[in-house]
Amino acid sequence: MTVGTMARDPNFVLGYLTQVEEIAEEILTDKRQIVDLDKKRNAAREALRCLKKEEQAVTKGGKAWVCFGDMFVKIPKETATNMLETDQKQLDSEIDRLRDGLQPKVSKLRDMESKPELKGFGLQPLSKEEANIFKP
Amino acid sequence: MAASEAAAKVQEVREVTRIERIGAHSHIRGLGLDDALEPRQVSQGMVGQLAARRAAGVILEMIKEGKIAGRAVLIGGQPGTGKTAIAMGMAQALGQDTPFTAMAGSEIFSLEMSKTEALTQAFRKSIGIRIKEETEIIEGEVVEVQIDRPATGTGAKVGKLTLKTTEMETIYDLGTKMIESLTKEKVAAGDIITIDKATGKITKLGRSFTRARDYDAMGPQTKFVQCPEGELQKRKEVVHTVTLHEIDVINSRTQGFLALFSGDTGEIKSEVREQINAKVAEWREEGKADIVPGVLFIDEVHMLDIECFSFLNRALENDMAPILIMATNRGITRIRGTNYKSPHGIPIDLLDRLLIVSTSPYSEKEIRQILTIRCEEEDVEMSDDATTILTKIGMETSLRYSIQLITAANLVCRKRKGTEVSVDDIKRVYSLFLDELRSTQFLKEYQQEFMFNEMTDTEQMETS
Numbered sequence: 001m002t003v004g005t006m007a008r009d010p011n012f013v014l015g016y017l018t019q020v021e022e023i024a025e026e027i028l029t030d031k032r033q034i035v036d037l038d039k040k041r042n043a044a045r046e047a048l049r050c051l052k053k054e055e056q057a058v059t060k061g062g063k064a065w066v067c068f069g070d071m072f073v074k075i076p077k078e079t080a081t082n083m084l085e086t087d088q089k090q091l092d093s094e095i096d097r098l099r100d101g102l103q104p105k106v107s108k109l110r111d112m113e114s115k116p117e118l119k120g121f122g123l124q125p126l127s128k129e130e131a132n133i134f135k136p
Numbered sequence: 137m138a139a140s141e142a143a144a145k146v147q148e149v150r151e152v153t154r155i156e157r158i159g160a161h162s163h164i165r166g167l168g169l170d171d172a173l174e175p176r177q178v179s180q181g182m183v184g185q186l187a188a189r190r191a192a193g194v195i196l197e198m199i200k201e202g203k204i205a206g207r208a209v210l211i212g213g214q215p216g217t218g219k220t221a222i223a224m225g226m227a228q229a230l231g232q233d234t235p236f237t238a239m240a241g242s243e244i245f246s247l248e249m250s251k252t253e254a255l256t257q258a259f260r261k262s263i264g265i266r267i268k269e270e271t272e273i274i275e276g277e278v279v280e281v282q283i284d285r286p287a288t289g290t291g292a293k294v295g296k297l298t299l300k301t302t303e304m305e306t307i308y309d310l311g312t313k314m315i316e317s318l319t320k321e322k323v324a325a326g327d328i329i330t331i332d333k334a335t336g337k338i339t340k341l342g343r344s345f346t347r348a349r350d351y352d353a354m355g356p357q358t359k360f361v362q363c364p365e366g367e368l369q370k371r372k373e374v375v376h377t378v379t380l381h382e383i384d385v386i387n388s389r390t391q392g393f394l395a396l397f398s399g400d401t402g403e404i405k406s407e408v409r410e411q412i413n414a415k416v417a418e419w420r421e422e423g424k425a426d427i428v429p430g431v432l433f434i435d436e437v438h439m440l441d442i443e444c445f446s447f448l449n450r451a452l453e454n455d456m457a458p459i460l461i462m463a464t465n466r467g468i469t470r471i472r473g474t475n476y477k478s479p480h481g482i483p484i485d486l487l488d489r490l491l492i493v494s495t496s497p498y499s500e501k502e503i504r505q506i507l508t509i510r511c512e513e514e515d516v517e518m519s520d521d522a523t524t525i526l527t528k529i530g531m532e533t534s535l536r537y538s539i540q541l542i543t544a545a546n547l548v549c550r551k552r553k554g555t556e557v558s559v560d561d562i563k564r565v566y567s568l569f570l571d572e573l574r575s576t577q578f579l580k581e582y583q584q585e586f587m588f589n590e591m592t593d594t595e596q597m598e599t600s
Contacts, residue, residue: 119266123424134383
């Protein structure tokens with residue numbers, strides 16, 4: 001099939017547009033996901049900080065109110081801290097995973113929309129010391 | 137009243153900078169080729185010169201495939217046939233961040249640096265290095281800063297900083313260091329700031345638009361920005377392209393980066409260059425940098441002398457060499473610095489490495505099209521008759537002369553409060569400004585009345 005007949009074939013056009021929309025939707029979802037995860041991450045960080053502060057003020061040990069969804073539960077502070085810390089680690093790795101996946105998706109989308117490729121984003125980043133060579 | 141006057145003045149000032157910025161080839165956006173490398177008659181600011189443009193397109197393909205190392209391009213042709221335009225078009229077609237350096241052959245003759253140093257600098261100005269920097273930042277609008285000073289007066293300060301984006305809001309507890317830098321930056325509620333996660337450096341981006349009505353009076357440097365979107369803690373990737381020459385200048389400690397702006401860089405030590413080359417090669421191996429070979433365009437290349445040519449011969453063999461495009465309007469002439477004659481004034485051994493493209497004079501129709509494009513570029517309205525006359529002038533004198541008349545005629549037209557340049561305006565500037573032929577004729581007629589006219593005819597012609 002030549003380009004001309006391909007462009008006129010409704011099935012081809014529909015398939016192509018679906019693909020483009022699909023990948024664009026994926027990108028938007030990922031972005032949204034990152035925002036939501038960051039929201040959670042910040043909330044967990046605030047909570048951790050609160051627990052630490054209380055620890056300094058009052059004597060060690062004791063229990064704290066923790067909210068799971070709709071329910072408030074009183075659990076030992078240590079357990080709460082541990083839970084939050086593991087959460088934090090998971091959130092961090094999840095956000096990193098999403099961010100790393102975003103780049104190939106965006107370049108694929110640009111490729112499908114026949115936009116010029118974004119150059120240089122595939123490079124390894126320079127470290128702070130290495131970048132100093134560019135800074136007076 | 138006063139305000140409107142001030143506005144008018146501002147307008148005037150802007151006008152001048154705008155006129156200054158329109159260069160002779162500012163209308164060129166590319167080579168004007170289609171996907172099959174066939175040149176379109178008029179496209180991307182290019183007109184005519186089909187053969188030369190197609191040749192340039194082929195060369196571009198070779199460059200993109202990386203098959204042109206150790207070679208160069210020579211564009212030969214009469215004055216005013218679009219040699220510089222084609223070189224500009226090639227640079228534009230190579231992409232946005234491709235370095236393009238244009239220099240005239242005579243620029244290398246300077247008292248401050250040797251000829252080869254000037255050429256080396258020009259070469260290194262045309263090689264770009266693309267690098268990526270990655271930083272984790274916290275970016276948001278300050279909702280509240282709260283700093284508690286201890287009652288005793290001394291001791292550690294504590295505080296809280298509330299930041300938000302359009303999506304979320306959070307509170308950070310602050311330590312003494314952060315409080316200090318916040319006060320140093322004079323951060324207040326309503327500012328948009330970024331905090332570098334690794335170093336803790338705070339940068340103020342501006343004030344939020346939603347806070348634009350907070351105060352009635354504010355300094356002229358107050359910048360308003362939108363409240364950031366998305367997550368608070370972002371990963372920011374910046375890709376930039378710098379030229380090797382810029383790195384050279386920054387790292388040659390004698391003067392530092394200020395030399396970049398003043399322009400007088402002096403000679404750069406070869407050790408510095410070697411170190412930088414080694415570093416760049418290392419990064420390239422590690423996938424940390426891309427090399428972007430640019431285009432070095434040397435106009436009036438016959439002005440180079442034999443030493444420069446042998447330097448070029450050598451420099452082209454370097455694996456990081458940019459694409460060298462040279463242009464000349466000379467035929468068979470003496471190579472500068474020798475008594476030998478050679479085509480284009482370039483030694484045969486260098487000519488052997490060149491892909492030679494020639495341009496031919498424009499036809500009447502093409503001149504008309506170029507003049508129309510230039511009128512558009514310079515925002516000049518011109519009647520059809522005036523364009524016809526200008527085309528005639530262009531045919532008889534030179535294209536450059538008629539292009540120069542466009543702006544001049546426009547000024548005359550504006551003086552008489554007209555909106556469209558007419559035939560009369562063209563006639564007026566034609567009588568005001570002499571072209572080359574008429575000037576020569578005038579000189580011949582009144583030769584005797586000028587000073588120092590005792591020279592003999594043979595001496596006068598010895599200008600090459």
